[in-house]
Amino acid sequence: MDEEIGIGITSEGSTVVVAFKSASVSDVDAITAAAKQIKEFVDGNQPNKLIFDFGSVKFFSSQVLGLLLDIRAKLETYNGEVVISAINPQLHRVFKITNLDKIFRFFPDKESALQAVGTD
Numbered sequence: 001m002d003e004e005i006g007i008g009i010t011s012e013g014s015t016v017v018v019a020f021k022s023a024s025v026s027d028v029d030a031i032t033a034a035a036k037q038i039k040e041f042v043d044g045n046q047p048n049k050l051i052f053d054f055g056s057v058k059f060f061s062s063q064v065l066g067l068l069l070d071i072r073a074k075l076e077t078y079n080g081e082v083v084i085s086a087i088n089p090q091l092h093r094v095f096k097i098t099n100l101d102k103i104f105r106f107f108p109d110k111e112s113a114l115q116a117v118g119t120d
Contacts, residue, residue, distance in 0.1 A: 005030040009041050015117055016047040017110060025060040035067045042071060048080045049117040053110045055086035065100065072103070081105075085113035 006021035018038055025031060042050070052068060054060075072082040085107045087095075095101040107113035 005034055007034045007037065009038065011045075011047075012114055013118060014047070015049040015051060015114060016041070016045065017051045017053055017114075019053040019055065019110075020057045020060075023056055023058045025057055025064050028061075028063060031061065031063045031067065035070070038067070038071060039074070042074050046078060046080070047075070048078075050075060050080065050082050051085050051107075051110060051113045051117065052082065053085045053113075054088070054091065055110065057091065058088065060091065065094070065098065068100075068104070081117065083107060083113050083117055085110045 005025045005027065008017075008019040008021060010017050010019070025034075050071065052071075068082065068084075074080075075082055083105045084095075086109050087106060092101070092106065095104065095106075105116070107116060
């Protein structure tokens, strides 16, 4: 693994927050390892709400979109939801271009995402 992307997985009530800790999330092996860790956590805990926090991220590869869609599909099997927080405007454009902005909800920061999903 050339690059360690580093993720943090925390529970805040019934909501799980997955925070990327690296500015660049592009190393294939690192993303694969992170995906495995996230999927194992989801399988073991079945969270209803999962927030992906992109506060530290300046760049990500398209493989990250696949990860988000995979996790979303897993949560949908039991009516869970994946939302995205703190994504910078340049990266948000990727979601718009791919029409993925229509299937994810976006929040300006983790706190507003927690507040919104906690009241749904």
